[in-house]
Amino acid sequence: MPSRVLLISANRCTTPDPVFPLGLACLNAALRQAGHETAWLDGLASPQGLVETLRAWRPDFVGISLRNIDDVLIRQRETFFEEVGSLSEGIRRHGRVPIILGGSGFSIFPRELLDLTGADFGIAGEGEGGLLSLVDALNHGSDYSGIPGLVYRRDGRVVLNPPAAGSEHRQLTSDDRPAAIVAHYLRAGGMLNLQTQRGCRFRCCYCTYPLIEGALHRRRPPEMVAEEFELLARQGARYVFVVDSIFNSSPRHVAETCEALLRGKAGLPWGCFLRPQGLTRDLMELMARAGLTHIEFGSDSFSDGVLRAYLKDFTFEDIFQSSELARQRKVEHCHFLICGGPGETLATLAESYENSKRLAGGVFLAVVGMRIYPGTDLFEQALAEGRLGTDASLLAPAYYLAPGLTEAAVFDRLGEFARLSPSWIVGDPAPGYKQLIQRLRQRGVCGPLWSYFSAAQRLWQPAAASPA
Numbered sequence: 256m257p258s259r260v261l262l263i264s265a266n267r268c269t270t271p272d273p274v275f276p277l278g279l280a281c282l283n284a285a286l287r288q289a290g291h292e293t294a295w296l297d298g299l300a301s302p303q304g305l306v307e308t309l310r311a312w313r314p315d316f317v318g319i320s321l322r323n324i325d326d327v328l329i330r331q332r333e334t335f336f337e338e339v340g341s342l343s344e345g346i347r348r349h350g351r352v353p354i355i356l357g358g359s360g361f362s363i364f365p366r367e368l369l370d371l372t373g374a375d376f377g378i379a380g381e382g383e384g385g386l387l388s389l390v391d392a393l394n395h396g397s398d399y400s401g402i403p404g405l406v407y408r409r410d411g412r413v414v415l416n417p418p419a420a421g422s423e424h425r426q427l428t429s430d431d432r433p434a435a436i437v438a439h440y441l442r443a444g445g446m447l448n449l450q451t452q453r454g455c456r457f458r459c460c461y462c463t464y465p466l467i468e469g470a471l472h473r474r475r476p477p478e479m480v481a482e483e484f485e486l487l488a489r490q491g492a493r494y495v496f497v498v499d500s501i502f503n504s505s506p507r508h509v510a511e512t513c514e515a516l517l518r519g520k521a522g523l524p525w526g527c528f529l530r531p532q533g534l535t536r537d538l539m540e541l542m543a544r545a546g547l548t549h550i551e552f553g554s555d556s557f558s559d560g561v562l563r564a565y566l567k568d569f570t571f572e573d574i575f576q577s578s579e580l581a582r583q584r585k586v587e588h589c590h591f592l593i594c595g596g597p598g599e600t601l602a603t604l605a606e607s608y609e610n611s612k613r614l615a616g617g618v619f620l621a622v623v624g625m626r627i628y629p630g631t632d633l634f635e636q637a638l639a640e641g642r643l644g645t646d647a648s649l650l651a652p653a654y655y656l657a658p659g660l661t662e663a664a665v666f667d668r669l670g671e672f673a674r675l676s677p678s679w680i681v682g683d684p685a686p687g688y689k690q691l692i693q694r695l696r697q698r699g700v701c702g703p704l705w706s707y708f709s710a711a712q713r714l715w716q717p718a719a720a721s722p723a
Contacts, residue, residue, distance in 0.1 A: 256394040257290045261314035263305075264297045265338045265358075266322040271692065271704065273299050275440040277448050277498065278320050278358055278382070280431040285383035285422075287430055291390065298338065300439035305342065309349045316390055317346055318382075320358035321368070325652045329624040329662060330682065332652050336360065336368060343372045353393060356406070357382040362467045363628055365406045366413045367650055377406035380418030380467060381453065383425070421453070421473045427483055429490065437490050445701040447492040451480045451512055455500040457530075459555070460566045460597065460632040461625050461655075464500040472504045477515035484521035494548075494701035497527035501553065504530075509538055513545035524548040526703060531577035531590075532569035539580040549703050550581050550588040556599070557592070557607035557614075564598025566632060571610050582616040589618040589705045595665045596625035597636060599657040604665070608672045611679070618709045619679045621672075623665045624654035677712035680705060 262283060264276035276297060283293050294312045296305065303311070319339055326333040339361075343354055356377035361368050365379040378385040385404045392399035399405060403419035432447075440447065452474040455464040487495055503509050526549030554574050556562050562570060574590070581588040594604060611619055627637050629649055637643045637655055647653070656662060666682065673679040688708055695704055 256391075257292065258315040258390055258394060259292045259294070259312065260286050260390065261308065261312060261317045262293055262295050263317065263319045263342060264295070264299070264322070265319055265335070265342060267298055267335050267338055268323045268326065269299065269443075270326070270689075272444045272446065272696075273440060274322070275432075275437065275447050276320060276322070277450065278322070280427050281425065282318065282320075282357075282382055282386060283431040284425045284427050285387055286390075288425065289387050295433050295436055297436050297439070300436045302435070305345045306349065309346065314352060316353050316355060316393075318355045318357060318386060319343070319374070321356065321360040322358050324360045324363060324650065325626075327626050327652070328622065328682065329652075329654050334650070334652070336364075336371070336650060339368065339374075340372045343374050347373070355386065355389065357386070359463075359467050362418075363463050363630075364650055365415055367648060369406050369408075369413050371650075375407075378404050379406055379415060380404045380469065381422045383422045384419050418469065421469065421471065424473075424475050424479060426479055427486065429486065432486075432490060434490070441491050441493075444696050445493040445699065446496060447487045447490065447494075448496045448498050449480065449483050449487065450498050451475050451502065452499050452504060452508065456504070457501075457568075458566050458632065459553075460564070460636070461593070461628070462500075463628050463631065466628075466630045468500070472508075474504075474508050477511040480512050481515040481519035481521070484516060484523055484525075485519055488521040488523050492523060493699075495523050495525040496703075497525060499528065501530040502527035503533060503538075506533065506535070506538055510541060513541045513547075516545040522546065524702065526551065528553060529577070530569070531574040534577045534580050536580060536583075539584050539586070543584045543586055547586055550586055551703065552577065552588060552590045554590040555593050555596075556603070557590075557610035558599075558603040561596070561598045561603050561607075565593070565596060575610075575613055578614045578617050587703075587706050588616070589620055589703070590614070592619055592621040593625050594621050594669060595623050595656045595660050595662075597633070597655065597657055599660060599665075601660070601664065601668060604668050608675075608679075611672075611676070617678060618705045620705060621669050621679060621681050623662060623669065623682065624656050627653045627655055673712065677709050680708050680712070 262279045286293050296308050321339050323335045354374040356374045362379045365377050369377050385402050388402045405416045453468045454472045456470050525546050528551050531552045531554050555565050557571050559570050669681040673681045
């Protein structure tokens, strides 16, 4: 039975740039291919408000996607999930229609958010299959209790079914990226996004990717990825960011995807997250020829002892070799660093700074403290150390700092690094950097802007000394 489904992106986070709601595009494709009608409401991009959209479109179901729980910044601690409760209340005031939650943020806290928002259902993990099954069951009045990933209420308590093992690969079309929504994000930065695979087999102590997407890599066919690049080019994108947790999950996946891009007609520059391990000169050369211009390495630390404590299975030497390959091929690159987590000391911070001097041409984006999420190894460690109670709600951000460290001490040390080297960018960008972003975007600059921040610190040295 065809239904009318309103898809809502609740995302309000715009730093460093607003991000097109790719998850809604995937849901839209699944619903459309199953014969349902869809409409979108994007909290950042839609001209209409909630009430106007509900009155004009009169949906049978409403799906709300929550991308971010908070900003993951220890001093700022801005949260975004409250918006979902307000949306649910607004929908209820308009009429009784099933409200279904989903998205990466929801999938980390499914029980808490279903309770908090008063929504009827949720889908944890990949949402396409579960949403289709739920809509079908509700339309036919059939049993929905066995749907994978479903979150629902039974006898006064919230039930969470094990998530789906994986969904089928669907080709997105222009119907799945509404022109008005796309235009907003192109005006904001000229960028769009896509995903070449889901899942992550690695177990970094703090990371939620395996919880959200599962541990098994499910790779899209290379030609399907190349066709989507071409679609984004036709829609006006001047840059694409690949949102995989790590693009280089296997050399074969990288090679086959890049070869498909080279056969295609998009010709767009792109960036991605890479694991600083397992790269070769040939692979870096192939990625660059296929359009790679920016790499964001998930390095986390430049101290081998800290890397072991973070459950990374690579070393600083791996990071150095990966960074050198990018530098030699003139691909802009940065390293994300999480400072103060398990195993960190003032001595290991100093070691990271000294090692950073070997990474010529790189930019270092450092945050303080490690955000604690349920279901992670870090969560279990924090419990074992008595830092959390077993009933602690982590919707309000909680951070881990290694014994002997304080937030102020880590910020002070990182501020010293930033004064010594403009390649170190510490904490939340200062207002001057935000103004720089606006000017660069207005001039048509696409892609990540951390290299511009690094250059600006050479001119704004006092700003570089401020961690906030």
